[in-house]
Amino acid sequence: MQTNLSEAARSLKRAEEAESILRACVHCGFCNATCPTYQLLGNELDGPRGRIYLIKQVLEGQPVTKKTQLHLDRCLSCRNCETTCPSGVRYHALLDIGRAEVERRTTRPMREHWLRAGLRHTVSRPNTFAALLGAGRAVRALLPGSLRDKIPAQAPKARPRPHARHARRVLMLEGCVQPSLAPNTNAAAARVLDRLGISVTPAPQAGCCGANEYHLNAQEAGLDRARHNIDAWWPAVEAGAEAIVISASGCGAFLKEYGDLLRFDQAYAEKARRVSALARDLVEVISAEPLDALRPAAGQRIAFHCPCTLQHAQRLGGAVEGVLARLGFGMTSITNAHLCCGSAGTYSLTQPEIARQLRDRKLDSLEADSPDAIVTANVGCQTHLNSAGRTQVVHWIELVDSLLKPE
Structure with a gap:
């Protein structure tokens, strides 16, 4: 695509990257065919091709309007379009650049501003989030339905983790909301890894990966989270930890980009590259191991919701299904398995109506073949799908954990 960045845009740190991405787009429109919001809304500006054009206008110096901001806000950042694109356009990187510039050049209504600020300052802090979740659970019956549905009525429990x-040895990202919403996920991962001969080295100082703040346009705050995690892990990395394991695919996708996002930071660039190189989604680690410590499944049929951050960002579609099939689970067929469930980090709170429609469509597909269980690989998807109050969704590692042979 021919482009002519404004002088102001050329002064941006990522100007050259933005121009390169814009020039790579041939405007073919294949991306719209797999874009969830375009399929739902039918508006060209709610598909990747239209959003790329909006960002191009912004970077060429044209006025930024509320309409521009609205259509960029509606993007799920699911990266389905990147899987589809024949030209290899790095849409998600351009979207980050465009959103940051739009945020700089516009103001939001006060309600939107405080909602986003609240999400940045609570979701990213595990202790704060846990306290608010507990308070919300106490007054759950009094909350609006859209918020009440996202708070589990019962506080989930985590079974004990094995000693190293x-x-x-591997490190593990604990995350921000997962310790409160699904505490048994990482505990189950630690138990399964232990039985496969791999111990998890605790690193309690590492917390939120930074994706929440980064994708809510507090990009520097998100990168500060990344720096904090690098510092927390660095002694173990230097001591020879073989991987940093992530059980939430959304966090894994962001962690694998630390090296790219911090490439301009002289103090952290090399460390960030090394951390990203060590980052492994949980399924990457387990799929490479013999599974003799596990009993075969007893003929259960499983529907697997593959999160966008696993199949489109990390390009690991089919990996979890492969592990479950090795263990003897039958996998049901999912219509439109490539489409987003509508969770997308905090999207279900900032764009609740679109998120609800996508969630219900996804559950219709997952439940269509009457599976014995529905599993996923990301706490955000898990929580969002469960907010519908339909078939319970759990993390796939808890299913695997249940197959451990007695020692």
Whole structure:
């Protein structure tokens, strides 16, 4: 695509990257065919091609309007379009650049401003989030339905984790909301890894990956989270940790981009590259191991919701299904398995109506073949799908954990 960045845009740190991405787009429109919001809304500006054109206008110096901001806000950042694009356009990177510039050049209504600020300052802080979740659970019956549905009535429990006892050691990202919303996920991961001969080295100082703040246009705050995590892990990395394991695919996708996002930071660029190189989604680690410590499944049929951050961002579609199939689970067929469930980090709170429609469509597909269980690989998807009050959705590692042979 021919482009002519304004002088102001050329002064941006990522100007050259933005121009390169814009020039790579041939405006073919294949991306719209797999874009969830375009399929739902039918508006060209609510598809990747239209949003790329809006960002091009912004970077060429044209006025930024509320309409521009609205259509960029509606993007789920699911990256389905990147899987589809024949030209390899790095749409998500351009979207980050465009959103930051739009945010700089516009003001939001006060309600939107405070909602986003509240999400940045609570979701990213595990202790704060846990306290608010507990308070919300106490007054759950009094809350609006859209918020009440996102708060589990019962506080989930985590079974004990094994002590580190193996020569093989990995780090694990604990995350921000997962310790409160699904505490048994990482505990189950630690138990399964232990039985496969891999111990998890605790790193309690590492918390939120930074994606929440970064994608809410507090990009520097998100990068500060990344720097904090690098510092927390660095002693273990230097001591020879073989991987940083992530059980939430959204966090994994962001962690694998630390090296790219911090490439301009002289103090952290090399460390960030090394951390990203060590980042492994949980399924990447488990799929490479023999599974003799696990009993075969007893003929259960499973519907797997593959999060966008697993199949489109990390390009690991089919990996979890492969592990479950090795263990003897039958996998049901999912219509439109490539489409987003509508969770998308905090999207279900900032764009609740679109998120609800996408969630219900996804559950219709997952439930269509009457599976014995529905599993996923990301706490955000899990919580969002469960907010419908239909078939319970759990993390796939909890299913695997249930197959551990007695020692």
